[in-house]
Amino acid sequence: MSHRGSRVLRLDALARVEGEAALHLAVRDGTVAEARLRIYEPPRFFEAFLVGRGHGEPPDITSRICGICPVAYQTTACQAIERACGVTVDGPLAQLRRLLYYGEWIESQTLHIHLLHAPDFLGHPSAVELAREHRAAVERGLRIKQAGNTIMEQLGGRAIHPINVRVGGFYHVPAPAELIPLAERLRRAHDDALETVRWVAGFDFPDATYDGPFLAMRDPGRYAIDSGTPAVMTAGAGSNGPAPVRALPVEEFERHVVERQVPHSTALVSELDGHHYLTGSLARYAVSGQWLHPSALDAARAAGLGDPATGAVCRNPFRSIIVRAVEVAHAVAEALRIIDAYEPPSRPYVEVPPCPATGCAATEAPRGLLYHRYAMDADGTLTLARIVPPTAQNQAAIEDDLRRQVQSRLDGPGEPPGDEELTALCERAVRNHDPCISCSAHFLDLTVKRG
Amino acid sequence: MTGRVVVIGVGNPFRRDDGAGPAVIEALRARAPEGTVLTDSDGEPGRMLGLWRRQDAVVVVEVVHAHPGQPGRLHTLTAERAARCAVRSASTHALGLGETFALAAALDRMPGELTVHAVEGEDFGLGRGFSTAVADALPELIRHVAKAIDEAHDRLRRASTLADDRGSA
Numbered sequence: 001m002s003h004r005g006s007r008v009l010r011l012d013a014l015a016r017v018e019g020e021a022a023l024h025l026a027v028r029d030g031t032v033a034e035a036r037l038r039i040y041e042p043p044r045f046f047e048a049f050l051v052g053r054g055h056g057e058p059p060d061i062t063s064r065i066c067g068i069c070p071v072a073y074q075t076t077a078c079q080a081i082e083r084a085c086g087v088t089v090d091g092p093l094a095q096l097r098r099l100l101y102y103g104e105w106i107e108s109q110t111l112h113i114h115l116l117h118a119p120d121f122l123g124h125p126s127a128v129e130l131a132r133e134h135r136a137a138v139e140r141g142l143r144i145k146q147a148g149n150t151i152m153e154q155l156g157g158r159a160i161h162p163i164n165v166r167v168g169g170f171y172h173v174p175a176p177a178e179l180i181p182l183a184e185r186l187r188r189a190h191d192d193a194l195e196t197v198r199w200v201a202g203f204d205f206p207d208a209t210y211d212g213p214f215l216a217m218r219d220p221g222r223y224a225i226d227s228g229t230p231a232v233m234t235a236g237a238g239s240n241g242p243a244p245v246r247a248l249p250v251e252e253f254e255r256h257v258v259e260r261q262v263p264h265s266t267a268l269v270s271e272l273d274g275h276h277y278l279t280g281s282l283a284r285y286a287v288s289g290q291w292l293h294p295s296a297l298d299a300a301r302a303a304g305l306g307d308p309a310t311g312a313v314c315r316n317p318f319r320s321i322i323v324r325a326v327e328v329a330h331a332v333a334e335a336l337r338i339i340d341a342y343e344p345p346s347r348p349y350v351e352v353p354p355c356p357a358t359g360c361a362a363t364e365a366p367r368g369l370l371y372h373r374y375a376m377d378a379d380g381t382l383t384l385a386r387i388v389p390p391t392a393q394n395q396a397a398i399e400d401d402l403r404r405q406v407q408s409r410l411d412g413p414g415e416p417p418g419d420e421e422l423t424a425l426c427e428r429a430v431r432n433h434d435p436c437i438s439c440s441a442h443f444l445d446l447t448v449k450r451g
Numbered sequence: 452m453t454g455r456v457v458v459i460g461v462g463n464p465f466r467r468d469d470g471a472g473p474a475v476i477e478a479l480r481a482r483a484p485e486g487t488v489l490t491d492s493d494g495e496p497g498r499m500l501g502l503w504r505r506q507d508a509v510v511v512v513e514v515v516h517a518h519p520g521q522p523g524r525l526h527t528l529t530a531e532r533a534a535r536c537a538v539r540s541a542s543t544h545a546l547g548l549g550e551t552f553a554l555a556a557a558l559d560r561m562p563g564e565l566t567v568h569a570v571e572g573e574d575f576g577l578g579r580g581f582s583t584a585v586a587d588a589l590p591e592l593i594r595h596v597a598k599a600i601d602e603a604h605d606r607l608r609r610a611s612t613l614a615d616d617r618g619s620a
Binding site for chain 2: 067068107146
């Protein structure tokens with residue numbers, strides 16, 4: 001077997017050091033023999049060291065899993081613990097939680113759209129070159145992101161790893177007047193978000209289809225983020241129309257979603273009833289698109305995503321950038337609605353007394369469905385913790401997508417692709433899914449083997 | 452509007468030597484002059500760009516890899532030099548510090564002055580605590596940064612006085 005075109009891409013000199021992944025692609029006789037996303041981020045043992053901690057600690061401990069989506073971890077942990085203890089957090093406290101979660105969605109999705117994904121469509125190697133040529137768009141992205149950031153700081157206590165969240169609610173809740181400047185910022189962000197939908201809708205999108213099953217939270221009447229029940233939309237067989245959706249009660253999650261170890265990755269690989277599947281923006285849009293905020297719904301229609309009200313589904317991973325942009329518009333509009341209707345709760349949290357029980361919950365992190373399960377004894381000491389993050393769930397689907405896209409290129413007309421073209425294609429394919437390794441991949445080395 | 456001195460410690464305190472930046476910020480909290488903004492950051496560019504205004508003097512404290520390396524060695528980088536280190540990012544959702552500066556320059560959002568004080572790291576494993584090389588270098592790094600803060604304040608004061616003189620002339 002020859003070995004050429006080995007290419008190493010890395011951040012030099014001032015690199016951050018949070019996560020590591022590589023892609024291994026083997027092409028033999030014009031056929032993709034192997035596409036492996038090798039995650040070699042060291043194991044982090046969060047599930048192990050949660051055991052023995054108090055039942056009030058998971059929100060603070062699990063928020064450290066990710067600097068981009070800590071609220072997803074906090075919210076899911078709180079819900080699972082509260083469910084175990086038979087406590088329901090509703091009313092203004094639930095609304096504030098959702099507002100904080102929207103802040104994270106706005107930040108995370110906007111970062112990916114404007115600084116990481118858009119350069120792929122406009123022929124730029126990075127956000128820096130993009131900013132030189134499309135300065136207004138990047139400035140707009142930073143403004144939207146800053147609005148999400150402000151929600152995080154105001155409700156979470158700080159922008160990274162928020163500290164104001166506790167089981168049962170918050171340590172401190174804002175007075176309505178404190179949210180007025182935030183609402184002003186969000187109003188501008190709403191216009192900006194709609195403009196971003198129009199911007200990304202004008203990009204050129206290669207043909208591609210992910211036709212495996214989708215998994216997303218479903219809560220009829222609402223574009224589910226922190227409520228509802230996991231639901232599976234069956235494989236689409238290339239259709240952009242609706243496919244049957246079946247509920248997967250969260251209590252049964254682990255019976256259907258099975259994680260297994262693979263030699264090439266320190267992340268577990270998940271399968272849903274024995275098949276790879278996709279969670280995240282495309283899945284949410286397929287399952288809940290009809291319940292988007294009206295302004296986001298209009299934007300989606302105008303952007304050519306079809307009419308989600310009649311069940312249009314987007315299965316092209318490249319077009320996920322439009323879906324993310326629509327989700328940002330939705331999140332901003334809903335955040336504004338929450339602030340406009342906000343009346344402070346009588347107290348910042350409800351008591352959650354421990355009890356010997358098990359509880360599980362799932363919510364929609366920006367990258368997809370996040371599942372937690374905890375068991376505790378009578379004094380609240382945790383005896384078990386299970387966390388299934390979205391990127392681990394998507395790993396097999398990303399590998400499938402890579403195989404199909406590279407194969408499609410190899411089978412297509414024109415000159416056979418060189419390593420450079422394949423590298424670019426693979427990187428784009430991975431970025432379409434916005435994976436979060438550690439959750440974060442800071443070095444993506446690509447090895448192409450041909451034989 | 453008068454500029455501020457903004458000091459940003461970039462890094463992750465739970466990845467050994469990568470936490471040197473935030474550690475310097477903590478060490479300076481008790482002794483930084485009034486009007487100094489001390490903050491830490493995970494280096495995420497959108498948040499970084501929001502930490503300063505154009506008239507500010509920014510001091511970034513960071514850990515670097517060098518090739519060949521000498522753990523514990525201190526570096527002072529200008530903004531231009533740091534931005535030149537912005538090779539193409541291969542990351543899926545992160546940008547490096549150099550790219551953050553290059554992005555700021557492309558958007559005309561660079562601060563009035565910017566310097567990076569860095570130490571070469573050795574151990575980026577999981578957990579708290581520094582390698583011996585970085586631990587030994589920290590006091591010197593803190594002195595460098597403290598001096599940079601004082602000098603930045605002096606320059607801002609002189610610039611402000613100059614502006615006042617021009618205004619009253």
